[in-house]
Amino acid sequence: AGLLEEVSFLSTARAGHWTALGSPARIGGMELTGKNLIGGRESGVGEATLRGVNPVDGRELQTSFYEASEVEVEEAMTLAAEAAKQMRTYPAEKLAGLCEAIAAKLEEHKVALLDRCGAECAYPEARLNGEFGRTVGQLRQFAAVAREGAWMEAKIDHADPDRQPLPKPDVRSMRRPIGPIVVFGASNFPLALSCAGGDTASALAASCPVVVKGHPSHPGTCEIAGRAIVEAVEECGFPAGTFSLLQGASNDLGKMLVEHEATAAVGFTGSLRGGRALFDLAAARETPIPVYAEMGSFNPQFVFAGKLEAEPEAFAEALFGSMTMGNGQFCTNPGLVFMPQGDGTEKFLAKYRELIEATPGSAMLNAGIQAAFESGVDTVAKLDGVEIVRGEVSGDGCQVGLALVTLSQGTFEANRDAFEEEIFGPSTVVVICPDETGYAMLAEGFPGQLASSIHGTPADFEGAGELMEVLSEYAGRLLVNGFPTGIEICHAMHHGGLYPAATSAQFTSIGLSSIARWGRPVSYQSAPDSLLPDALKEGNPLGIPRLVDGKLS
C-alpha cells in the first residue's frame, strides 16, 4: 500500500531466471548462498531444507536455505545485545546515516531483489516497483524522524527551590532504546514489511539492533535484502550484531527468538494465529516482553444511498480496485460492505458481478494462503441465504477466482460470527440492508479492526456522527469516501487497533509513529548537564522539539 497503487494486479511472475537448481547462485551481482547472516558472517550449521517456491507454477526456486539452529539463535541474540550497548549512545546522525545507507544498498541491488521477489511472490512488476519505492522511502523517512528527534518525547520540568511546602526537583525524561528487536515480516509485503521493511527501519532509527526471522515464503528476497543491510552496517561502522537474518520455516525458531532473554520486543505482521502464538509465548516468559503484532481484519465499509444513487458504477470500480489490490492479500482489504437496498445498489451489484466475471484470478502468495482463502469463501457460501459469484481461474498453481458474496441484513445477523472472520484474499461480502438507519446498531460490537469507512454524499453524512463514533470504538483508522488499502507513511497514520487486529492498541505498526514501539521513557532527576543525554541537556544542543514546563518548544 502506501505510495503504491497497483497499475495492474494481473501478471505472471517473472520466474524465467530461476530454472536451475543448486547453490550458490549469482543474481544481479549478488550471490545467494542460503546461509543465515549472523553479525555480518554467513552461517549454516543446520540443514539446508527450505526452498523458495514460485506460486504461479509451483516450481522450486534456486538455492536451498539453512534452517537456523539454536546455537545460531544464541549467537545472533548475544551479538545483538552487545550491539545494543554501543548503539544506544549513537547520535541521531549516525542512525540516520545507517537507514540511508541501507536504502542506497537496496537500490544497488534492486534488479536482483525485484527479480527474486517477483518469482517468490508472483507480484507484477508495477507492484514490486511501488513496494520497493515505499521500502527505500520509509528508510529515508525514518532517517528524518531520527534527526528530527520528536519521537523521543523529551520533557523538561525545571526545579523550583522555593516551592512550598517542598522544593520542586528538576525532572527530565525521554524515550531510550529498549534493546534487541526480533522482526517477523509479512508474507504479503516481501519488501516494505519484511527483512528491510518498516519494523527494521524504525527499530534501527531508534538505536535498537534487529534480528529478522526470514519469511519462509520469500527466503531469497530476505537474503538479498539482508545482504544489503549487512553491507550498510559495515560501511557505516556499526557493530556486527546490529543486524542478523535467520532463515527457517519451523515454529521452534520463532519460539527460540521470542523466548531468548536478550530479546526486548517483537514486531510481527501476519495471521491472527501466528501473532497470538508469539504473544502467548512472550507473555509466558519469566520476564514478559511486548509483542507488537498486526494481524489483519475485514475492515467494514458502510455505504449510504446517496453515494450509490449518484455513482453506482464508479463506486463498484473503486471498490473492485481496492479489493483486488495485491490480489486481495492486504490486511486493509475492504472485506465486508453494508449497503441499503435500492436501485443504486442493484446497479452497483450488476457492475461488480460484471467485473468479477470478466477478470481471471491470479496466484496467491503460497499454497497455504490459497487453501485458507478457498476454505473461508466456502464456509460463508454454504450458509442459507447467501449468494455467491466466483470469477474464473487463469491457470494452475496457487491461482484463485475472485469472489462476490451477497446476503441480507437478516442473514448477516443470524450468522454474525461467520462473517466476523477475515477472508484473506480477493473477496467482497456485501450485506444488503433495508436502509442506513441500522448501521450504528450493526457496527456495535465488531471485534477490533484496522480500519473502517463510510461512503456517502455530504447530505448522507448529516446524521453520520453517531456512526463515526461507534466505528471509532473498534477501528484504528476511519476513512470517509476512501478505502483502507494504501497506507500513507506520515505522522498521523495509525495502522493498528484493538485485538484481534493488533496485540497492542496503543501503537501503530506502520507510519512514522511506529518508532515509538522501540523506546521506553527514562526520567532523570536533578542530574547535571554532564550526566544527561544530549536530548535533555539544558541548552538543547540537538535542537529537538521538547515539552518544557508543560509548553512545547
Next chain:
Amino acid sequence: AGLLEEVSFLSTARAGHWTALGSPARIGGMELTGKNLIGGRESGVGEATLRGVNPVDGRELQTSFYEASEVEVEEAMTLAAEAAKQMRTYPAEKLAGLCEAIAAKLEEHKVALLDRCGAECAYPEARLNGEFGRTVGQLRQFAAVAREGAWMEAKIDHADPDRQPLPKPDVRSMRRPIGPIVVFGASNFPLALSCAGGDTASALAASCPVVVKGHPSHPGTCEIAGRAIVEAVEECGFPAGTFSLLQGASNDLGKMLVEHEATAAVGFTGSLRGGRALFDLAAARETPIPVYAEMGSFNPQFVFAGKLEAEPEAFAEALFGSMTMGNGQFCTNPGLVFMPQGDGTEKFLAKYRELIEATPGSAMLNAGIQAAFESGVDTVAKLDGVEIVRGEVSGDGCQVGLALVTLSQGTFEANRDAFEEEIFGPSTVVVICPDETGYAMLAEGFPGQLASSIHGTPADFEGAGELMEVLSEYAGRLLVNGFPTGIEICHAMHHGGLYPAATSAQFTSIGLSSIARWGRPVSYQSAPDSLLPDALKEGNPLGIPRLVDGKLS
C-alpha cells in the same frame, strides 16, 4: 510520596474512634455501611465478612464489608460499558469538572477519611495530611491535563492532491478513550494510589469509567473515598456507571473483574505476585487487555567516596530519612546501597547503626506485610558474611524493628539472586566495595527497577557517564544526589520501568503522563470537519497543542 515528605514517621494510629463494632457507623457526617457502591447505588448481595483491622493493636474496626459477588461484578461492568459510550463524547471541561468536584468532595469528608485511614493503616497524621494533599492535588492536576489536551497527541497531516506519483490524503489522529478501567489500589498509599487515587483520576480525565476493587487492608477508607466520588458523579451529571466500588478480599473478585469482557484495561499497584497474576489472567483472555502493574523494586544506590568523605553523617541521616519514610513501605525505598570501603563509609555506618538503634520500629500496614518483611530480612541475614543490626520494636501488633544489613562485594556477588529480591519495609542493605571502579560491572544485569541513584561530588562524577548509561538500561528513573522516595507529579516523571518493576515499560503509573495509558490512537482519513472530533477540526476550536505537518503548533 510526591508533595509529602514525612515530618515524623513514628506514631501510633488514631484508633480511638473505632471501638464499637457493628454497622452502619456514622463518621464525620458520613455513614459507613460496608456495602458495594455500584452505579451510585448501595449493594450487598454477598456476605459481609471483611473487616478493617488496626495494625497497631490487631483490633477489628467498625463495620463489616460485603464481598462483591459475580452478579455485582456484572452489574458494575455493564453500567461502566454504558457510561463509556456517553463519556467518550464529553468535552474536556466536563471531565475536568468531575475531577475537581471529586477533590472538593474529598475535602468535605476529610475528617472522616483521615480518621478511618489512620486507624486502618497506622500512618501518622502528618503523613495522612501529606498524602491527602497529593490526592486532591493530582485530581486538580489531571483536570488541568484534560483541559490542556496535549495528552491526546492530536496530529494533522494535510492533504497534497498534487503529490506524485499519488495524491497525499488528509490524515489526522488523536488518542481516544479505551473504555472501562479496573483499578486495584495500593496498600501503602490508601489515598493517593487507591480508590480516589492517581489511576482513578487519570482514567476519568481520559473519559474512561472506573471500577475500583477496594483494597482489603483499608476498606473503610475506600468506602469514604468512593462515596465522595459518587456524590461528585451525581452532582456533575455523569452517568451512574462512571464509577463503582467493589469490596472484597478474594482472588476470585479480581479474576472476575480482569476477565470481564467490558474491561478495557487494568491499573494495579502492589506486589510482584499480585501484579503478575493479573497480567497472566489478562494475557490469557480471548481478547487480551493491557495490565499496567507497578510492582516495586529495591532501587540500587551507588555512593562515591567523595560524598562519604565530605558528609558521612549527613548522608546517613538523609538515607535513614528516606528508608524510614512510610515505615519503609514505599516501592521507591532505596533498599540496596553500594559504597566504597574507607573512613567515610565507616563513619556513615557508625551513624547509621546509631540511628537504627535509637529508633523504635512502628507498625506495618498489615500482618501479611509484617511477616513478609521479617522473612525477607531473615533470608539475607543468615547468609555467610552478612552482618545485621536490628532496631527495637515499640509494641505488639504489626510492629517491626528497623534493619541494617552489611556485607562485602564478594558476598553480594556470591549471593546476587538473594539480594535482588525486594525486602518491602524499613531495611537497608549496604554492600561495601573495594572501590567505585566496579560499580558499572555490578550494575550490569539488574532486573527492572523503578529507580536508581548515584551520590557524589562533582569530582566523583567525572567518570560516571558510563555508570549512568548502565543504570538507564534497567531503571525507569535515575537520580543524582537524591533518593527515589518522594515522587514529583509532573510531565517528565516516569514511575515505572522494565519488568519486574512494571508490566509495561512504556507507561508511567504516576505523574501527568500516566493518563496516556487510558487512550489509544485513532486515525481519521479524508474526514470533513463535521465528522471529526473537536480536537482534530481544522480551526482547532479547543486551542490544544497539535503536531501539524510534522511541526508542533
